[in-house]
Amino acid sequence: MHGFRGVGASPGIAIGRVFVHVPPSLAVSDATVPAALRQAEVESFLQGRQKALVGFESLIDKVRAEKGDDLAGVFEGHAEILMDEELGEAIVGRIRDDGQSALAAVRDAMEAQRAEFLALDDEYLRQRADDLSDIGRRLMLAIAGVEEVRLEDLPKGSIVVAQDLGPSDTARLDRDRVAGFVVAAGGRTSHVAIMARTLELPAVVGCADIFDVATSGQVIALDGGDGRVMVDPDAEALADFECRRAAHATAMEAMRALSPLPATTGDGHRAFLGVNIGTPADAEAALPWNPDGVGLYRTEFLFMNRTGLPSEEEQYRAYAAVVRAMKGRPVVIRTLDVGGDKPVDGLGFTREDNPFLGWRGARLFLYGSDGAIPNRDPEVKQQMEAQLSAVLRAAVDGNVWLMYPMISSVEEVDVLRQQQDDVRARLAAAGRQVGQIRTGIMIETPGAALVADKLAEKVDFFSIGSNDLTQYTLAADRGNGRIAPVYQPFHPGVWRLIAGVIKAARRRAIPVGLCGELAGIEEAALPLLGLGLDEYSMAAPTLPRIKRIIRAATMPEAEAIARAILDAPTAAAALAMAGDAMRAVLGRVQ
C-alpha cells in the first residue's frame, strides 16, 4: 500500500485499476544535417504531416460521432494549424537553412509559436498554447513513425495514470471506461483538470511521484477533493474510500436537490447567494445552480482577448446579455479592475515597483498621468465613459448594480459618483435610454474597511473583496509560495475588519456582500452569516455547499461562532472553531 498527496483537481472519489498511459518517447537529434540530406528531411516532415493529418481526420470523425460538432470543431482547428502554411514554411526553413532534423525543426518551431502565444497575456490564447504542444507532439510521433498508444479501448473502470494528458488524448478517452485521472504534472487549471471537471470525473494532478509505484492493473483509489491517492490499498483503506465514495454520491444528489430552495436558516433568516462570472457564457452556465443573482461580474475579460479597447457597443452587448440572462435578479458589474501586474493594452500602463499598491482598479479613472483628478488622459477617460455608458444602457433590461474596485477614501467615491452623474446626463441629453442602477464599492483596503461607516453614507451597497483585503491587511502576496503561511483567510485581524464593515453597512441599512474566495469556503459560511452578511458570491458549483450549511443553521448559532472567531487568538484556532461549528450544524440534519 502506498499513499500519495497531489492536488485535488476535480472532486469525487474513484476506485479502479491503474491504466498507465506513457506517450512513446522520441529521440531528437540536434546534430546539423549535411546539406545533401536536407531535402530528405523536408520530405520526411511533409510525409509525417500528411500522416498526422490522417490521424486527426479519424479523430475528428470519432469525436463528431461521440461528442458532437462543437468538440469536433476544436480538432478541425487543430488540423488546420497542423497544415498551417506559415508554420510549414518556418519548419522547412529550419531544415533547409539551419540544417535541423525534421524532428528538431518541428519541436523548435512549435516551441517558438507556443512562446508567442504565451506572451500574448490572454487566458484564451494561453490555452491554445497547450494545444500547440499537443499538435506538435502528434506531428513528431508521425514523423518518427512511432505508433500512438491506443486510449480508445482501455478496460472499464480504469483510472488513467499519466505524466500529462493533452486535448487529443482526453478526446479519445471513452468516458464510460474511465473512472478518474491521476496526473504527475499540472495544476488545477491544466487541460486535464478542466476536462475532468467538465466530465465530472474525479482527478488528482501534480502527483509527481506516482510513477515510482503505479503499474497498470493495480488497484488505485483517489480523492479528487483533497488530492489523496492510494495505490494498492489494504482492505481497511479500500473500505474507507468506498464509504466516502458512497457519501460523496449521496451529497451530490442532495446538492442537486438544493438548487431550487432558498438559502434560508432554520429560523427564517434569508441570505442571498450569487455567482462570480467573467462572461455572458458564465452567466448562462450558472443558471442551473439557481443563483440569487450575479454578485461579481468581472469585466476584465472583455479587455484581455485583444489589442486595443472594447467599444461601448461591444461592452453594452456583453453586459445586456448577462442582465437579460438573470431576468431581474441583481447583477453586480465591477468596473475594469486591472493593474500594472496585468496591464491592459491601450490605457497607458507604465512599469511600477509595486503594482499591487499602484495604479489599479478605480484608480485608473481617478488619477491622471499629469496629476489630474479625475483622470483626463484621453484613452482612460474615453474608456471610463464607454464602460459607464454601456452599464447605464444595459440597466434598461434588468437590475444592475455598478461597483468600483480598490477604493481607499471617501473623496474617491465623491469623484466617481460625480463622473457617473455626468455620463448619465450626457446620455440623457443625447436622447439615449438609460436605466436606474445602484452604485457601490468594493471594500478591499484596510483603510476603506476602517472608514466603512463614512463610506456607507455615500453608496448604495458594499461588497467585501476578501482576497485583496486579506492580502493588504496581512501584507502578504498571495502568489508568493515562500510566505504562503502568512496569507491566512481566517486571521482574526481580517475578520475584525470584515465585522466592522458589515456593522457599518447595517447601521446605514445598505446591503453588504462578499465576493472573495472566503464566500465559497464552507467553514466561513456560518461566521459570515452571524456577522450579518447579506450576500455571498462564489463560483456556481460551490453554491449548494454553502446553501446546505446556511439552511441547517439558526442565527443564534451563527452569531455565537462569529463572536468566537473575532476573539480567537490565531487563524488556526478560528478555523478549527468554525469547522467544529459547521460540523455540529450539519451533523444535526444528516
Added chain:
Amino acid sequence: MYAQEVEIVNPTGLHTRPGNAFVKKAKEFTSTINVIKGEKRANAKSLLTLMKVGCSMGDHVTIEAVGPDEVDAVDGLVAFVATLKD
C-alpha cells in the same frame, strides 16, 4: 491591390471555429490576402497568425488582397465575416 474594412460581429471573433472557417474560405482564392488590425497583419490563409492578431467582436479590420482574384477575395471574405454568428 484591393482592400475593404469590416466589423467583426460574431461573439467569438476570428478564433476557433469561425477563424478556421474564415481561413478555409480565404484558401479558395489564389490572391495573397492579409487581415490588418491596427499595426498587426496576418496572412488570411494561416490560422496561427490570424489567431495571434486576435480579431474579436467589435473590432474593425481591413481585408486586403493582391492577385488575379483580389476583388472577389476581399468582397467574398467581407461578406463571409458579416454572416458569422457563433
